[in-house]
Amino acid sequence: MKRLLCLMLMGCQLLLTGCLQGAPLDSFCYVLDIGVERGENLPYRFVFLLNRDAGEEEGRGNTTLVQAEERSLFDAIEALSGTLPAQLSFERTTLMAFSRDLAEAGEIRAITDGALGRLKIRHNIRVIVVETDMEETFLGLISNDDPSLNRLKSNVKRYERNYGFVEDWGLNRMLEAFKNETGDALLPYCGKNDGLPRADMAGGQAYPYLGGRLLGEGQLGSTLCGSAVFAQDRMVGLLSGQHTMLVLMAKGTFFQGHAQIPFRGETVNVALYALKKPRRRMEGNTFYCTLTLEADVEQPLQVDAPSGELIEAIRTHLQGELCRVFEATKAAGADVFCLGEEAIGSFQTTKAWEAYAFSSHLQQMEAAFDVNVKLSHAPKDPALE
Numbered sequence: 001m002k003r004l005l006c007l008m009l010m011g012c013q014l015l016l017t018g019c020l021q022g023a024p025l026d027s028f029c030y031v032l033d034i035g036v037e038r039g040e041n042l043p044y045r046f047v048f049l050l051n052r053d054a055g056e057e058e059g060r061g062n063t064t065l066v067q068a069e070e071r072s073l074f075d076a077i078e079a080l081s082g083t084l085p086a087q088l089s090f091e092r093t094t095l096m097a098f099s100r101d102l103a104e105a106g107e108i109r110a111i112t113d114g115a116l117g118r119l120k121i122r123h124n125i126r127v128i129v130v131e132t133d134m135e136e137t138f139l140g141l142i143s144n145d146d147p148s149l150n151r152l153k154s155n156v157k158r159y160e161r162n163y164g165f166v167e168d169w170g171l172n173r174m175l176e177a178f179k180n181e182t183g184d185a186l187l188p189y190c191g192k193n194d195g196l197p198r199a200d201m202a203g204g205q206a207y208p209y210l211g212g213r214l215l216g217e218g219q220l221g222s223t224l225c226g227s228a229v230f231a232q233d234r235m236v237g238l239l240s241g242q243h244t245m246l247v248l249m250a251k252g253t254f255f256q257g258h259a260q261i262p263f264r265g266e267t268v269n270v271a272l273y274a275l276k277k278p279r280r281r282m283e284g285n286t287f288y289c290t291l292t293l294e295a296d297v298e299q300p301l302q303v304d305a306p307s308g309e310l311i312e313a314i315r316t317h318l319q320g321e322l323c324r325v326f327e328a329t330k331a332a333g334a335d336v337f338c339l340g341e342e343a344i345g346s347f348q349t350t351k352a353w354e355a356y357a358f359s360s361h362l363q364q365m366e367a368a369f370d371v372n373v374k375l376s377h378a379p380k381d382p383a384l385e
Contacts, residue, residue, distance in 0.1 A: 028089040032063065032148045035134035036111055037099035039069040044102075044111065046076040047134045049148065051092065063147040065135060073111060074118065090119045094153060095126045096171060097137070097190070103129045103228060103235035109178050116172065123172035126153055129228035129235065131191030140192055140221030155224055156188050164248045164257035165241030166224055178233035181358040183338030185230040186247060189238060196225045201237030202321075202328040231333035232359065243325050245272075250289050250322060250337050250369070252277045258298075263313045268303055270314060271296040275374065282342035287367045289337075291318075294374045307375050315371045322369040330362055339365055 035047035047067050070076040081088055098108050115121050130137045141152045159165045166188040177185040191197070227244040229237040239247070248254035254274050261268045272293050279290040295314050297303050303310065329336050340358045347353040 027086045029084050029086045030092040031088060031090050032092055033095040033097070033138070034073075034093060035097040035099075035130065035138060036073070036102060037130075037134045038101055042069040043071050044073075044076070045069045045134070046073060047138060048080065049138060049142075051148065063142070065138060067135065073115060077119075090121050093119075093121050093125055095128070095149060096121075097128050097130050097134060099130050099134060100132065100228070100235065103187075103230075106234035109175065109233045112171065112175065116175075121171065124170035126156060126188075127169050127171050127174050128152075128156070128188045128190050128224075131189070131197070131225070133192070137190060137192060137222045141190075143219060151220065152190070152222075152224070159224060159241070160248075160253075161255055162257075163241070164245035164254045166227055166244060167248060167253065177230070180340075181232075181335070181353075182340035182344055183251075184232065184335045185228075186239070186244065186336045187228045187230070188224055189226045189228045190222060191225050192222050193220075196223070197238060200226060200240045200243055201229065201332065202239060202243050202325045229329055229332065229334045229336055231335075236332040236334050237329070239325065239329075243321070246318070246322050246325050247329075247336050249274070249291055249293075249318075250278060250280075252280070259314075259318070261314050261317050263303070263310070264305070268310075268313075269298040271298055280342055282339065282346070285361075285364050285366060287337070287339050287342060287365060288370075289322075289367065290370045290372065292372045292374075293318075294376060296376045311373045311375050314373050314375075318371045319369050322371075323367065326367045326369075330365065333359065333362060335359070335362055337367070339367075 030051040031048050032051055033049040035049075037045050037047070039045040045067055046069075047065060049063055049065055051063050066080060068076040068079050070079060077088060096112070098111070102108060102111070116123060138149065141149045143151075156166055156168050160168045167186050169185060169187050174185050174187065177183060224241075226241050227239045227247075228235050229239055242259065245254060245257045245259070256271070256273045259270050259272055261270050272295055275292045275294050278292075279288075281288050295311075297310065326337060335358075339362070343358055344353050347356065
């Protein structure tokens, strides 16, 4: 059973560290990261990763985790403020994490209401969804060399840019997606290595989830493992890194990545590169999307086949998987392919668009994907996880 932390225990925890004693009255405890999960006695448990040395930059000096169960983020901050010998500051906050059960209950929007204004939190701080147990997940990302979760934050950006396995979302962008109907959120998903999911809402081939026991072991106990799919402000499913990559291709935010292509009863590893932005258009209830990719077979000497046959295998696989992911997310009411961005162009006024209520028409939408492939047999940057 999780240990319950009341204000007295939190005060004792901080005093035992010794690092905050004797701090001047005008010093600060910088909140680097915030996690929110379901509380045991009050609605929410808030986990704060603090930098306790007022003179240090983020990620330097000493950090500590403190917790408070309260009814709102502001109540937790007020309660904690009375136990710390320094002022809480959010000017260095770079991450907010929410537990899966809160995301599925649609409570993230209410929890963050007013946070950008009253706390002066940056609009672009990263947001992620966590599989289970916020404290254990955070501790699984902290090491002596990286006490402030910087590795997680850099991995989000690296996996987006170099692999396409996650999409980097900021707090303000997420809140806008919750309110608008031009595309739904697809937040990075994080979990403990010994409890990562092995399947997603689209079924089929789920490889690769990032890190964890699936591909290898490392020193950190937690890792990114796919994307949380939202329908407006409620999480409705999970996509693997491989399926996330397909969504990013269709959205035009994919740069490069890797895929496993079924070929002649075996699997061929292929590096993929976006050659140009996808061509997207909406005609009636059908969304047309044309992708242009370069494909490099990573072990060309082991693949003895005509180029045309390989190209057709790659095209067929990617088109089939794109349709699979589209149908699965559409069935859950999630517009992660951002069809709303295309549909809104046919409306003359914002009022007319809002009256149309695009989300209620999503189930009638169809998609047609066309993948053009330029094949190169030279391996480039093979995937190492």
